[in-house]
Amino acid sequence: MMENPLFWSLAIPLIGSLAIVAVGRNANLRETATLITAVALFLTVAGITPDVFGGARPSLVFGTIFPGLDLFLKVEPLGMLFGLVASGLWIVNSLYSIGYMRGNNERNQTRFYFFFAISLASAIGVAFAGNMLTLFVFYEILTICTYPLVTHSGTEEAVKSGRVYLGILMSTSIGLLLLGIIWTWNAAGTLDFTPGGILKGKVSDGLIGVLLFLYMYGIGKAALMPIHRWLPAAMVAPTPVSALLHAVAVVKAGVFTVLKVIIYIFGIDLVNGTSASLLLAGIAAATLLIASVVAMRKDNLKARLAYSTISQLSYIILGAAIATGASVVGGGMHIVMHAFGKITLFFCAGAIYTAHHLTLVSELNGIGRKMPVTMIAFVVGALSIIGLPPMGGSLSKWHLMLGAAEGEQFIFIAVWMLSSILSVAYLMPIVVRAFFRPLPAPQSVGAAAAGGAGGGGIEEAPLFCLIAIVISAAGTFALFFAAGDIGQLLAPLAKP
Amino acid sequence: MIAEHFPVLVVILPLVAAPLCVILRHGGRAWLLATVITWVSFILAIALLRQVMDTGTISYLLGDWAAPWGIEYRIDQLSAFIILIVTGIGSVMMIFAPKSVAVEIPGDRVYLFYTMYLLTFAGLLGMAATGDAFNLFVFLEISSLSTYVLISLGKERRALTAAYRYLVLGTIGATFYIIGVGMMYQMTGTLNMADLAERLPAVAETKTILVAVGFLTVGIGLKMGLFPLHLWLPNAYTYAPSVVTAFLAATATKVAVYVLLRIYYTFFGAGIFEGLPVSNLLLVLGIIAALSMSAVAIFQDNAKRLLAYSSVAQLGYIVIGISLVTATGAMASILHLFNHALIKGSLFLVLACVFYRIGSTKVDDMAGIGKSMPFTMAAFVLAGFSLIGIPLTTGFVSKWFLINAALEKGWWMVAVVIVASSLLAVIYFWKVIEAAYFRPRPDGAAVVTEVPAAMLVPLWVLVAANIYFGTNTELSVGTARRAAEILMGNGG
Numbered sequence: 001m002m003e004n005p006l007f008w009s010l011a012i013p014l015i016g017s018l019a020i021v022a023v024g025r026n027a028n029l030r031e032t033a034t035l036i037t038a039v040a041l042f043l044t045v046a047g048i049t050p051d052v053f054g055g056a057r058p059s060l061v062f063g064t065i066f067p068g069l070d071l072f073l074k075v076e077p078l079g080m081l082f083g084l085v086a087s088g089l090w091i092v093n094s095l096y097s098i099g100y101m102r103g104n105n106e107r108n109q110t111r112f113y114f115f116f117a118i119s120l121a122s123a124i125g126v127a128f129a130g131n132m133l134t135l136f137v138f139y140e141i142l143t144i145c146t147y148p149l150v151t152h153s154g155t156e157e158a159v160k161s162g163r164v165y166l167g168i169l170m171s172t173s174i175g176l177l178l179l180g181i182i183w184t185w186n187a188a189g190t191l192d193f194t195p196g197g198i199l200k201g202k203v204s205d206g207l208i209g210v211l212l213f214l215y216m217y218g219i220g221k222a223a224l225m226p227i228h229r230w231l232p233a234a235m236v237a238p239t240p241v242s243a244l245l246h247a248v249a250v251v252k253a254g255v256f257t258v259l260k261v262i263i264y265i266f267g268i269d270l271v272n273g274t275s276a277s278l279l280l281a282g283i284a285a286a287t288l289l290i291a292s293v294v295a296m297r298k299d300n301l302k303a304r305l306a307y308s309t310i311s312q313l314s315y316i317i318l319g320a321a322i323a324t325g326a327s328v329v330g331g332g333m334h335i336v337m338h339a340f341g342k343i344t345l346f347f348c349a350g351a352i353y354t355a356h357h358l359t360l361v362s363e364l365n366g367i368g369r370k371m372p373v374t375m376i377a378f379v380v381g382a383l384s385i386i387g388l389p390p391m392g393g394s395l396s397k398w399h400l401m402l403g404a405a406e407g408e409q410f411i412f413i414a415v416w417m418l419s420s421i422l423s424v425a426y427l428m429p430i431v432v433r434a435f436f437r438p439l440p441a442p443q444s445v446g447a448a449a450a451g452g453a454g455g456g457g458i459e460e461a462p463l464f465c466l467i468a469i470v471i472s473a474a475g476t477f478a479l480f481f482a483a484g485d486i487g488q489l490l491a492p493l494a495k496p
Numbered sequence: 497m498i499a500e501h502f503p504v505l506v507v508i509l510p511l512v513a514a515p516l517c518v519i520l521r522h523g524g525r526a527w528l529l530a531t532v533i534t535w536v537s538f539i540l541a542i543a544l545l546r547q548v549m550d551t552g553t554i555s556y557l558l559g560d561w562a563a564p565w566g567i568e569y570r571i572d573q574l575s576a577f578i579i580l581i582v583t584g585i586g587s588v589m590m591i592f593a594p595k596s597v598a599v600e601i602p603g604d605r606v607y608l609f610y611t612m613y614l615l616t617f618a619g620l621l622g623m624a625a626t627g628d629a630f631n632l633f634v635f636l637e638i639s640s641l642s643t644y645v646l647i648s649l650g651k652e653r654r655a656l657t658a659a660y661r662y663l664v665l666g667t668i669g670a671t672f673y674i675i676g677v678g679m680m681y682q683m684t685g686t687l688n689m690a691d692l693a694e695r696l697p698a699v700a701e702t703k704t705i706l707v708a709v710g711f712l713t714v715g716i717g718l719k720m721g722l723f724p725l726h727l728w729l730p731n732a733y734t735y736a737p738s739v740v741t742a743f744l745a746a747t748a749t750k751v752a753v754y755v756l757l758r759i760y761y762t763f764f765g766a767g768i769f770e771g772l773p774v775s776n777l778l779l780v781l782g783i784i785a786a787l788s789m790s791a792v793a794i795f796q797d798n799a800k801r802l803l804a805y806s807s808v809a810q811l812g813y814i815v816i817g818i819s820l821v822t823a824t825g826a827m828a829s830i831l832h833l834f835n836h837a838l839i840k841g842s843l844f845l846v847l848a849c850v851f852y853r854i855g856s857t858k859v860d861d862m863a864g865i866g867k868s869m870p871f872t873m874a875a876f877v878l879a880g881f882s883l884i885g886i887p888l889t890t891g892f893v894s895k896w897f898l899i900n901a902a903l904e905k906g907w908w909m910v911a912v913v914i915v916a917s918s919l920l921a922v923i924y925f926w927k928v929i930e931a932a933y934f935r936p937r938p939d940g941a942a943v944v945t946e947v948p949a950a951m952l953v954p955l956w957v958l959v960a961a962n963i964y965f966g967t968n969t970e971l972s973v974g975t976a977r978r979a980a981e982i983l984m985g986n987g988g
Contacts, residue, residue: 066896066969137887144886151934159934163926170922174885175915182896182911186903 005048006060006073009083009124012041017117024110031098034113038091041120045087052080053489059130069191071137074130076193077489078263078332082256083127085339086249090120092468092475093244096347099464100240103354112152112238118145123249126256132181132191132265135257136173139221142253143169146245150237157236164233169220172227177218180211184265193260195492197267208266209276215261216280221254222317225287228310235302239350242302247309247342252335255316259331262320263493272323272407281321285415288314292422299360301349304426305342308385311419312338318412319400325494327403332490333483334396337384340476341393344381347469348374351461361430366439368431370459373466375434377473382427384476387420392479399487499543503556503569506540506579507625509533510618511638514611523606527594530610534587534617541583545576545975553982555627563627564688570627574830574979578624578754581837585746585958586617588841592954593739595947596848599855600737601649609649613743615642620751629677629763630687632755636673636719640666643748647736658731665718665728672715679708680763692763700764700771709772712759720752722815723785726808733804738848738857741800745807746841750833753814757826760818761983769821778819783913785812790920799928800847800857803840806883806924809917810836816910817898824901827973827980831897834972835882835890838965842879842958846872849947849955859928864937866929868944871952873932875959880925882962885918889966893973 001007016037023029048058052075059074075083097116101109122145125138143166151162185191187207188198199208216224223231234246245251262271271277288311295307312334319331351374352358352367368375384391397416404412460466479486498505513533517526548554548571556569571579590613601609619639626632644666648659681687683704684695699705714725721729733741760768769775789809796802814836817829847857849872854861866873882889895918902910937944946952965972 063967064969065893065967066973071967133887140887144881154934159930163930166926167922170884171919174922175919178895179899179911179915182899183903183908186900 001060004058004060005044006058006075006128008044009041009048009128010073010121012044013037013117013121013124016041017114017121020113020117021110024114027102027109030110030113031094034094034097034117035091037117038087038094038120041124042084042087042091045083045124048075049080049084052077055492065133069133069185070131071134072130073125073128073134074193075128076264077492078256078259079127079129081332081486081489082252082335083124085252085336086120086123086127089244089248089339089343089472092471093240093343095464095471096243096350096468097240099462099466099468100238100350100354103462103465104238106152106238108152111148115145115148116241116244119149119245119249123253126253129193131193132184132261135260136177136181139177139253139257140173142250143173143221146241146250149241149245150234152238152241153236161233161236165230168227168230172218172220175218176214180214180218183211183214193264195264197263197265197270199266200270205274208270208274212266212271212276212280215265216258216317219254219257219261221250222258223251223254223310223313224283224317225290225310228287228291231310232303232306235300235306239302239346239353242306243343243346243350246306247346248339251309251313252339255313255320255331256335258317258320259328259335262323263328268323268325268328271321277321277323281318281409281412284314284318284321285412287311288318288415288419289422292419292426295426296422299362301352301359301361301364301430302346304361305345305349308345308423308426309338309342311423312342312385315397315400315416315419318415319403322403322407322409322412324403324406326399326406328493329487329490330396330399330401330403332493333399333486334393336486337392337396337476337479340472340479341381341384341391344377344469344472344476345385347465347472348378348381351465351469354465355459355461361433363440364430364433365437366434368434369439370457371461372458373460374469375431377469378434379431380473380476382431385427386423390480391476392483393476395480395483499547500556502540502544502547503554503571503625504558506537506544506583507569507618507622507635509537509540510614510621514614514618517607517611517614521607523597523603523610524594526607526610527590530614531587531590533614534583534590537617537621538583538587541576541579544571545580548573548576549975549978564686564691567631568627568688568690569625570689571625572979572982573975574754574757574983575624577830577834577975577979578751579621581750581834582617582620582624582747585837585841586743588954588957589739589743589845592742592845592848592951595951596739596852597737599852600651600739605649609646609737612642612645612649613740615639616646616743616748620747623751624754627689628687629680629689629692630674633670633674633677636670636755639748639751640670640719643744646740646744647732649740650735650737652735654731655735658728658735662728662732665725669715669718669725672711672718676708676711676715679704679711683708689758689762693765696764697767700768706772709764709768709774713756713774716752716756716759720749720756721808721811723781723789723808723812726785726789726811729808730801730804733807734798734801738800738844738851742841742844742848745803745844746837749807749811750837753811753829753833757818757830757983761826766821766984775819775821778815779910782812782815782819783910785809786816786913786917787812787920790917790924793924794920794927796924797859798857799850799859799862800844802859802924802928803843803847806921807840809921810840810883812917813894813898813914816914817901820901820905820907820910822901822905823980823984824897824904826983827976828894828897828901830979831972831976832894834976835894835965838890838958838962839879839882842875842955842962843883845951845955845958846876846879849951852947852951853944854942859931862928863931863935864941865944866933868937869946871946872955875955876932877929878959879962880929882966884921884925887966888963890962890972891966893966893969897973
């Protein structure tokens with residue numbers, strides 16, 4: 001077990017979390033421990049990549065929970081990709097956390113880094129899970145260990161949001177997902193992720209529909225409406241949490257599970273074209289559009305980004321529901337693209353808060369002149385979310401639309417185009433304000449007092465934040481050129 | 497060979513030790529004796545389970561009088577499993593007890609506590625070990641009477657009324673049981689369980705037996721707190737000394753369920769469910785219990801009472817499993833007996849720790865203790881996860897098999913009920929969590945510190961068992977499965 005890199009991909013963040021607690025009194029040591037852990041994890045995960053690229057499916061069995069049902073890891077392309085994204089962005093996010101948490105003098109930072117490391121271990125567990133039970137185990141752990149992060153501030157508002165967060169994620173996973181899993185086990189006699197699915201010929205068409213909805217609404221982390229409320233609620237957390245967990249690890253664990261279930265439990269052939277999948281696609285399309293409209297109306301920057309995330313997650317669910325080769329590949333690709341774009345945007349939002357204590361879009365007039373680097377990165381992230389070249393987001397969207405054409409469901413191409421226009425409408429006004437509106441007069445007290453924003457000079461966020469922002473923005477740009485490789489990695493998903 | 501006598505030794509030892517405690521008349525020495533005895537019983541129980549696993553059912557004739565004239569002790573997989581639960585929990589509780597007892601029971605009565613504890617312990621073990629329906633009644637009364645005393649030792653005066661109420665209802669239960677046994681004796685002329693099993697089918701259709709089944713079900717239902725016969729339970733659990741609550745919640749109701757399983761499957765055989773509407777009745781009661789009692793638990797402001805209602809709800813799960821009348825259903829029920837003992841044992845021990853420090857188990861009084869009692873409350877969180885059924889805990893394993901059993905029968909509505917009830921558990925459990933971790937200590941409240949290691953260690957042993965048996969189910973699932981197979985096999 002010790003020589004298996006998969007073992008270390010879980011062990012490293014766990015050991016790291018203990019190290020963080022052990023040296024918790026010394027802030028510098030603690031943050032060094034976080035960074036070392038993140039880098040070590042990424043290198044371990046990256047070390048597996050060439051094998052998986054080459055067609056190998058490394059695995060690791062932990063033990064047997066029930067007779068005939070193992071707890072085990074098995075890496076396939078989609079999980080590989082998710083693992084790479086989560087562990088890679090953790091490094092960037094850790095840099096950012098250092099700047100942010102110090103800049104805002106947050107309390108209980110040791111607890112923060114501790115649960116962060118455990119969350120990452122669970123996210124890797126979700127990514128590499130070999131069967132649905134293993135995935136569920138890590139999925140639940142992820143919910144529980146992000147709760148202390150969401151309620152980090154301990155204020156009444158945080159506790160209330162924590163209730164919504166836990167309430168929705170727990171009740172969907174225990175109430176629907178677990179039921180779906182046990183039902184699947186009962187019908188198919190296995191829960192292993194198998195190319196082509198395990199349900200074919202095992203259950204009636206009606207039950208397929210029921211199971212599909214148990215899964216899709218059971219996976220609360222995918223934030224399909226109307227179970228999306230936990231995501232805006234989670235924005236009460238410190239921004240690094242919103243950035244890595246609620247733009248990358250947690251929400252992506254949700255849509256990742258959606259794709260896994262469609263591809264390896266149902267099998268895309270079984271889902272494609274059924275009336276249940278059409279209904280699901282309709283709901284995903286509605287979520288996608290409604291969330292965009294809601295995003296336009298949110299003045300709080302993080303809330304706007306949260307609704308944007310809900311909308312973008314439904315891109316992937318829609319891709320899964322269309323269930324053609326290109327659409328699931330596009331969905332997988334979009335996990336990566338959106339992760340980079342959205343984490344950049346959250347980084348920017350946190351940087352603005354750290355430097356100037358501004359949270360509302362309407363307060364951002366002229367901020368581009370004070371924080372040019374941040375706001376240029378914001379433009380990069382926004383373009384990727386909108387889906388314009390030369391940013392990564394444009395290519396995943398292209399694949400998704402291709403998938404819709406392949407499935408001859410042209411209406412969804414229109415949905416995606418409309419959504420692009422809507423995302424222009426909720427993201428671009430921020431850019432326009434930042435660069436083309438004048439700075440508020442110095443006597444606008446709140447901002448001036450808090451951030452000392454009266455003068456004309458450049459006042460960026462702490463250096464660590466800035467480094468993280470630049471890296472993630474550069475990544476968003478670079479992904480445009482890496483999309484081909486990603487597509488190749490994901491190609492096995494299309495042909496069972 | 498001494499090993500031959502294990503089936504009776506496990507009962508006799510605590511039974512004999514109990515009066516010795518009175519003679520010792522000293523709290524500390526009585527504790528030492530009780531601890532040694534419970535641990536020896538635990539070791540015997542492990543030996544018994546191994547023996548049964550190897551060689552099958554053990555029959556032990558008391559005084560070498562052949563059954564059915566003499567009394568037979570009969571240990572099969574199920575009884576051995578129950579004995580293991582009772583002795584395991586009972587012995588861990590003894591390690592925990594002295595500190596907690598010291599603050600809750602006046603010094604001059606402490607030796608009485610250990611006396612009664614041993615008597616209850618012996619009674620419960622006797623019920624599990626015996627193969628004789630009347631002997632079972634004797635042990636039922638031994639355990640019940642001593643339980644009443646244990647409850648009345650509680651600190652508040654209301655413990656007396658709680659004990660009295662339980663005394664009245666418990667006596668009715670025991671009386672109903674003996675009436676039922678009397679009717680069976682009238683029809684078959686035997687009290688030996690194995691004999692009963694042979695002779696009952698011939699007379700199963702008679703009115704007398706029908707009525708007997710009714711008396712037996714209600715009688716044992718009272719003892720196990722089967723909804724709606726649970727009325728004694730919340731007060732008894734709330735006002736009894738903390739250790740007593742933990743011990744009773746983990747073992748007493750479990751043994752009563754065991755008796756019910758014996759009556760249905762061994763006395764009558766699974767065929768009983770074809771002729772009588774018992775299973776439907778149990779199903780309905782189980783569902784109502786699982787939902788309504790979980791809902792009631794949400795509104796309790798005393799954590800002990802909250803968990804008491806939760807126990808009634810969890811018993812609903814067990815009854816649902818029985819009512820499915822399948823091997824998987826029976827197995828899920830037996831498994832949950834074991835798992836729930838671990839869950840509730842740990843949770844009530846946490847409350848004993850809390851009471852030890854703050855002198856109350858009211859949810860409001862627990863505000864802010866998450867910081868000052870980190871290890872105690874962390875145990876509460878983990879055991880609570882097990883109660884809800886988060887993966888890698890025992891509660892999850894139980895739920896998995898129970899839902900599986902329901903789906904196997906095609907009763908998906910029952911699966912939905914189980915799931916819904918565990919969601920309610922999230923709510924009442926989180927109520928305590930939020931109080932402990934997010935509310936500040938009230939102004940002027942005494943400074944609280946962590947409890948001594950002598951309490952933490954046994955508590956964490958139980959919590960660790962929750963995780964261990966949630967990830968390694970070989971022992972629990974394996975034994976429960978074989979026990980269920982034996983039960984169902986008797987139905988022929």
